[in-house]
Amino acid sequence: MNKLVGADLFFKCENFQKTGAFKARGAVNTVLQLSSDIESVVTHSSGNHGAALAWATSLREINSFVVVPTDASPFKRRNMERFGATLIDCGQELESRESVLQEFLKQHDATFIHPYDDARIIAGQGTATFELLESEQNFDQIWVPVGGGGLASGAILAANGMVEVVCAEPALAKDAYLSMQTGYRQPPLPPVTIADGLRSSLGELNFSILKAAKTRVALATEDSIKRALRLVFEMMKIVVEPSAAVVIAAMLDNPSLVAKRVGAILSGGNIPGPHQFD
Amino acid sequence: MNKLVGADLFFKCENFQKTGAFKARGAVNTVLQLSSDIESVVTHSSGNHGAALAWATSLREINSFVVVPTDASPFKRRNMERFGATLIDCGQELESRESVLQEFLKQHDATFIHPYDDARIIAGQGTATFELLESEQNFDQIWVPVGGGGLASGAILAANGMVEVVCAEPALAKDAYLSMQTGYRQPPLPPVTIADGLRSSLGELNFSILKAAKTRVALATEDSIKRALRLVFEMMKIVVEPSAAVVIAAMLDNPSLVAKRVGAILSGGNIPGPHQFD
Numbered sequence: 001m002n003k004l005v006g007a008d009l010f011f012k013c014e015n016f017q018k019t020g021a022f023k024a025r026g027a028v029n030t031v032l033q034l035s036s037d038i039e040s041v042v043t044h045s046s047g048n049h050g051a052a053l054a055w056a057t058s059l060r061e062i063n064s065f066v067v068v069p070t071d072a073s074p075f076k077r078r079n080m081e082r083f084g085a086t087l088i089d090c091g092q093e094l095e096s097r098e099s100v101l102q103e104f105l106k107q108h109d110a111t112f113i114h115p116y117d118d119a120r121i122i123a124g125q126g127t128a129t130f131e132l133l134e135s136e137q138n139f140d141q142i143w144v145p146v147g148g149g150g151l152a153s154g155a156i157l158a159a160n161g162m163v164e165v166v167c168a169e170p171a172l173a174k175d176a177y178l179s180m181q182t183g184y185r186q187p188p189l190p191p192v193t194i195a196d197g198l199r200s201s202l203g204e205l206n207f208s209i210l211k212a213a214k215t216r217v218a219l220a221t222e223d224s225i226k227r228a229l230r231l232v233f234e235m236m237k238i239v240v241e242p243s244a245a246v247v248i249a250a251m252l253d254n255p256s257l258v259a260k261r262v263g264a265i266l267s268g269g270n271i272p273g274p275h276q277f278d
Numbered sequence: 279m280n281k282l283v284g285a286d287l288f289f290k291c292e293n294f295q296k297t298g299a300f301k302a303r304g305a306v307n308t309v310l311q312l313s314s315d316i317e318s319v320v321t322h323s324s325g326n327h328g329a330a331l332a333w334a335t336s337l338r339e340i341n342s343f344v345v346v347p348t349d350a351s352p353f354k355r356r357n358m359e360r361f362g363a364t365l366i367d368c369g370q371e372l373e374s375r376e377s378v379l380q381e382f383l384k385q386h387d388a389t390f391i392h393p394y395d396d397a398r399i400i401a402g403q404g405t406a407t408f409e410l411l412e413s414e415q416n417f418d419q420i421w422v423p424v425g426g427g428g429l430a431s432g433a434i435l436a437a438n439g440m441v442e443v444v445c446a447e448p449a450l451a452k453d454a455y456l457s458m459q460t461g462y463r464q465p466p467l468p469p470v471t472i473a474d475g476l477r478s479s480l481g482e483l484n485f486s487i488l489k490a491a492k493t494r495v496a497l498a499t500e501d502s503i504k505r506a507l508r509l510v511f512e513m514m515k516i517v518v519e520p521s522a523a524v525v526i527a528a529m530l531d532n533p534s535l536v537a538k539r540v541g542a543i544l545s546g547g548n549i550p551g552p553h554q555f556d
Contacts, residue, residue, distance in 0.1 A: 015515045075512075194555045230551030234353075237293045237547040239515040242555060273511030274552065277472045277504055277520060 015269025029124030047076025116150030117203025126154030140259030149206025293547025307402030325354025394428030395481025404432030427484025
């Protein structure tokens, strides 16, 4: 992989994290700070934040509810249920998600935990980069995938200006790229990329952190995402999901942006096992 | 996985080994012992031994030739070529393989390296178990997949009577199971199991080592192999091939044979990446 990308790469394998993604970090950091009278939390998620929140709340016997778009990955739905979440279906559109969430909050005594636009979540996700910077020295860059910006803004805070954080984003969901170009937070693009964890647009707090750091965003085509996914499987022998492969895809698509000694966060690995032998 | 199997499991992940399988161990141990006037070696292989031999010979600038059945995995063919092997096609039958090999040896000045019936190969494969026993203490058992018996006989020598080595074999390729039952080395069964690395029958030297140790063989159905493969992907997030998943499948199919604290060798991970997103 080093030869293909033209850099010395060091991977933080968050596919091996609890619940199969870095999201466990922000969820547990948030849930452990909740006051003891809270009995239920609710969030919206395509899967990984929902599973993380379900796992984290199970440590404190708090109930978790997750508003999930109907087109979410069946594997991620099962993963959320495995950790104890109660799923609430909504449509694919942002408006449907918001209205279903508001309706739920009206009828239930539950605390809303935003998947990324929350300082506690951002601090938790930042620990992935913090650990990576502790494990190896002299990084030129840290590359992270960007969707809502929880992982990316946490990385920027953890790097604390000492190492550049570069964001990788699917070209079909380039709202973060556009936000950094225009200086204004862009609305989400239609959810067409296979990187299902990166379809949402930057949160307010997340955008302000990325903007202050003058963060560069590297785009990846869908073909490159698929290629990177296969490369990780076939050469590194680990299971990652498309949203994680975006980091390698963006490096392959933007060789001039890649420095010499690079840390990269492989954000998660929640996809189903092979059926080619069935 | 511990809960599903009902044991404390410790995995030796040979899918992360050079060339993607434990075979690199025996190949390099053998090739580094060859006399300096040897210019070419030849072997027969469904893929993993061939790739390992190609890699090992590339360290000494020796040429490698591999007799490969026409139904071998295209991924494994590419893997052998990637490490520099020259492939020679043969039919699926044992007779075709033997005749193609003999014809090659008549026409070329090449040294034949058997994939498993060779003391140097067995000693090399044994280092996987040796390292596993060094890394953790107080194992009750070590489980290994068995095909030709290189890994299994090496494990028995490395365990040296202090830990039981249990072999896992596809029920559709149960020649080792039958050999241990009857006391006579059985011929190979038709190559129908999806565990393509385990279709060959025990070598002579390998059988004598298994027999002396009164080795138990646990069988796995094809359905269990497929299930175990998915479990490893989905819960452990690592890529293994069916021949490696056989170890977990055999444990799931034979719970009464599984001790409490168990080492297991995941033999390789040479299968193609996912195409579900294409």
